[in-house]
Amino acid sequence: MQSAVLGVLCAGLLIVFCVCAALLREIMVLRERTDRLSRLLTEPRPGSRAEDALADVRVTWMSGGWLLAVDSGCPLCHEVVEALGAHAGDATVLLTYDNPGVWAPHWSGEVRADRALWSELAPLTPPTLMHVDTSGRIDTIRLPLNGADALSIVTATAEADRGAIHYA
Structure with a gap:
């Protein structure tokens, strides 16, 4: 019974770890898009003045x-x-x-x-x-x-x- 609880606990930790990794990846993608968008909005384009x-x-x-x-x-x-x-x-x-x-x-x-x-x-x-x-x-x-x-x-x-x- 202890091995079953330990297995479920390990599986749960693995799922939490995977969810945290996926969230961290999404945050990094959003940050990159935000940085790119802010550069596009603030840097003058040729002929834009x-x-x-x-x-x-x-x-x-x-x-x-x-x-x-x-x-x-x-x-x-x-x-x-x-x-x-x-x-x-x-x-x-x-x-x-x-x-x-x-x-x-x-x-x-x-x-x-x-x-x-x-x-x-x-x-x-x-x-x-x-x-x-x-x-x-x-x-x-x-x-x-x-x-x-x-x-x-x-x-x-x-x-x-x-x-x-x-x-x-």
Whole structure:
């Protein structure tokens, strides 16, 4: 009788061991899948940046500076324009498809109504703050959260440029 109890006990321990091994294997598989998924979500893929998607877009009438794409029906656009209007001035150009006069009360700088460029930038949601390099290529795209955010983006770049060494 003792050998029968001992046999059942050993069989039970063997089953518990096999179940624990199977659970440990499933946990390892789940961890590997989770790690792979998190890598896919966090690592940028080639061509996945907005700047890469707009690599062929050229702002032919601009050579360096910030370009702010705005829509008159967008309340956040008005907030950003008011915040930048007093501080950004000549360094930033407004891009719109609307009548440029809509922005006159809050913007003293240049306003461009360029429907062709606006249609190329259509996938982006206004207000969109874009830095244009000297060749007219968009090299940085930012979507400001509010007026203060837009102002900090523009002023941080201006301060970094002031400290940089420029070669002629």
